Amino acid sequence: MKNKIDIIFNTILGIIFFTCITSIVISTGMVLTKNFNEIFSVLAKFGFIEFAMILLMAIIWFITDTSIDIPFYGDDNEFEKLVLLSKNNPQKMRKKIKILCEYEKLYIGVLTVTVISTVIGLIMISFKLENIRGGLGVLIFTLIGSLFMVLKMMYIKPEYPNEVTINRQQYPTLFKIIDSAIELTNSPQLDEIFIVEGSNAGIAFIPDGFGFNGKHVLLIGIEILKILNEQELKSVIIHELAHIYNNDTNTTNKISRCLTRWSTIIDKVKEKDSIIYDILLLPFAKIYIEKLETYKNAIAQPKEIAADKEAALYTSVEVYAKASAKLEIIDLFKTNPYCKVELRVQEEPPKNYLNIMFDDFNNEIIERKSQWLNQIKKPISSIYDTHPSFSERMNALGIDDFNYEIEFENQNENYKNEIDNLIDIKNKQWYESWCDEWDEFTKEYKLQLEIIQNYKEIDDIEKNIEYGFALEETREYDKAMEIYKNILSKDENCAIAMYRIGQILLIKNDNNGIELIKKAADLDSDFIISAMDTIIEYSMDNGMKDKVDEVYEWFSKKLK
Numbered sequence: 001m002k003n004k005i006d007i008i009f010n011t012i013l014g015i016i017f018f019t020c021i022t023s024i025v026i027s028t029g030m031v032l033t034k035n036f037n038e039i040f041s042v043l044a045k046f047g048f049i050e051f052a053m054i055l056l057m058a059i060i061w062f063i064t065d066t067s068i069d070i071p072f073y074g075d076d077n078e079f080e081k082l083v084l085l086s087k088n089n090p091q092k093m094r095k096k097i098k099i100l101c102e103y104e105k106l107y108i109g110v111l112t113v114t115v116i117s118t119v120i121g122l123i124m125i126s127f128k129l130e131n132i133r134g135g136l137g138v139l140i141f142t143l144i145g146s147l148f149m150v151l152k153m154m155y156i157k158p159e160y161p162n163e164v165t166i167n168r169q170q171y172p173t174l175f176k177i178i179d180s181a182i183e184l185t186n187s188p189q190l191d192e193i194f195i196v197e198g199s200n201a202g203i204a205f206i207p208d209g210f211g212f213n214g215k216h217v218l219l220i221g222i223e224i225l226k227i228l229n230e231q232e233l234k235s236v237i238i239h240e241l242a243h244i245y246n247n248d249t250n251t252t253n254k255i256s257r258c259l260t261r262w263s264t265i266i267d268k269v270k271e272k273d274s275i276i277y278d279i280l281l282l283p284f285a286k287i288y289i290e291k292l293e294t295y296k297n298a299i300a301q302p303k304e305i306a307a308d309k310e311a312a313l314y315t316s317v318e319v320y321a322k323a324s325a326k327l328e329i330i331d332l333f334k335t336n337p338y339c340k341v342e343l344r345v346q347e348e349p350p351k352n353y354l355n356i357m358f359d360d361f362n363n364e365i366i367e368r369k370s371q372w373l374n375q376i377k378k379p380i381s382s383i384y385d386t387h388p389s390f391s392e393r394m395n396a397l398g399i400d401d402f403n404y405e406i407e408f409e410n411q412n413e414n415y416k417n418e419i420d421n422l423i424d425i426k427n428k429q430w431y432e433s434w435c436d437e438w439d440e441f442t443k444e445y446k447l448q449l450e451i452i453q454n455y456k457e458i459d460d461i462e463k464n465i466e467y468g469f470a471l472e473e474t475r476e477y478d479k480a481m482e483i484y485k486n487i488l489s490k491d492e493n494c495a496i497a498m499y500r501i502g503q504i505l506l507i508k509n510d511n512n513g514i515e516l517i518k519k520a521a522d523l524d525s526d527f528i529i530s531a532m533d534t535i536i537e538y539s540m541d542n543g544m545k546d547k548v549d550e551v552y553e554w555f556s557k558k559l560k
Contacts, residue, residue, distance in 0.1 A: 005064055009287050012057045019049050020110040023117065040120050047117020054114065054279060061283035082298035083383050090302070094251050097295050101254040104261065107284055115280075163194040163219070164425050171422075173414045174225075177234050178218065184314050187241040191215040195422050197430070199223040199330050203240045204256070216244075222426050223330055225419045226358055229411050232323035235315040242310035243303065252303075255296045262289050300386035305396045317397050322404050328376040328390050329369075329406075330361065337475055337507060339364045344445035349434040354423050365408060377402060378543040391543075448473040461487055465496055477504050495524035499531070506538045514538070514547065518554065528558050 023046030030039045086093045168175045175193075182189065190203075198221040218240060228236065243252070262285045269277045269285070311320045333339060341360045343350060350356055365372075381389040394402050411419075434441065448470035455467045464487055471480035481504050484497040491497075499520035505513030514535050521531040532555045539547035 043117040044121030050114040058279040086299045181237040235311045235320040239307045239311035242307035344442045495520040
């Protein structure tokens with residue numbers, strides 16, 4: 001059974017499309033039969049109907065609107081069907097996506113016909129009612145201007161923030177790896193190579209103009225270059241190239257192009273703050289984006305597994321497995337609150353941010369490598385995750401238990417020199433991007449330091465909670481826990497203190513935090529949603545599927 005709201009919007013969109021096509025067909029028939037007298041009248045009538053339906057859709061959307069950030073799946077069964085279709089019949093899934101991506105052209109066509117038809121209708125009315133010609137004239141010009149702006153909004157001007165475009169002359173070793181991967185897999189040549197921030201790699205089609213032109217680019221995160229050796233980097237690049245020759249990129253790019261266009265439109269509509277743009281564009285844009293996101297997520301995991309197998313085939317299972325493990329480990333390092341370098345204590349952004357981060361990583365890896373290797377094997381994925389878990393990926397490659405030895409300092413000298421040069425460039429970019437925002441970025445941290453410095457031990461629970469928060473913000477978790485325990489010794493039903501202790505225990509990978517968080521939610525219903533999210537995330541990260549099922553059952557009872 002489909003979501004009721006989904007059915008309502010599909011019905012309204014269907015009526016809009018149908019009335020538009022009907023008006024075109026009837027008008028075309030009148031032209032062919034040379035019955036010109038009634039063409040404008042027919043167009044006008046249909047235009048008013050279409051405009052009324054668009055207005056109705058807008059009203060319903062504004063009433064039911066939640067957030068563009070929340071994926072719109074209709075219901076779980078429907079999404080599961082899409083995932084299964086993607087696995088079992090990828091060709092049919094691609095056809096469905098192709099049709100979905102054509103909706104934007106259809107809607108723009110409908111919008112154009114609707115506005116023109118409505119304008120014709122208003123002009124006809126203005127000739128009959130002389131006393132309102134002035135007002136209708138303003139409305140007509142507004143609609144025509146809106147149509148022009150709508151079409152202008154379709155134009156995409158690509159922006160590439162904080163990337164470094166590399167060339168063969170300056171980076172011959174890096175290009176040798178990339179060229180080798182392309183030649184080995186017989187993949188098409190890439191237009192450009194971008195070095196970006198982070199620990200991800202990807203192949204992207206960056207559209208230009210109205211989306212008919214653009215570039216195929218390979219994006220490589222600077223952290224990938226720093227921690228992988230040449231063979232491991234090659235295997236990751238082959239994984240990304242596989243998305244092209246498996247036809248994944250073509251499918252994903254169709255969705256991405258539509259997502260880019262309509263996300264940009266939403267931003268522009270919000271900037272314009274116009275009720276006409278809100279009515280004509282916003283509801284369709286949000287509905288459309290949610291559907292695109294649904295399909296994009298449904299095809300994600302199967303294509304990742306297929307690309308993994310290609311990377312292992314052309315290099316080796318061991319090489320690709322090691323590369324995957326390293327990427328998982330650096331992500332774990334960046335999310336672990338105990339080993340992040342605290343930059344906010346500095347008065348200005350550091351000019352060597354990446355060097356500081358990599359030095360901290362090298363120090364931490366000495367002590368935590370075994371711990372992190374065990375940790376990356378634990379997470380499990382849900383069907384809504386865009387990437388499978390590390391263990392699921394390894395199982396697909398035939399590795400039941402990852403036990404390869406990983407080394408982080410095994411790159412040749414030429415490769416290291418090129419990467420160090422790129423790190424210097426990225427450091428400069430990072431510094432320049434943060435210069436103007438540093439005071440705002442560090443403001444909250446400095447405020448927490450003031451709270452800690454000015455704190456005096458008192459019995460005021462609110463002040464003690466505030467002090468505990470400040471300690472957490474500055475990563476003094478053990479001290480914060482003592483404050484919360486002290487509060488509970490005086491008030492054993494203080495839900496917020498109990499909740500914070502539970503959170504800290506989970507940060508320390510202590511499962512006892514789960515029961516404390518649930519107990520806090522039992523005491524204060526305001527914590528129910530965040531408790532469920534926190535426990536599920538922790539359970540998924542630690543491979544505790546039974547706990548996930550348990551917390552869903554607990555949450556359902558709470559709702560009842």
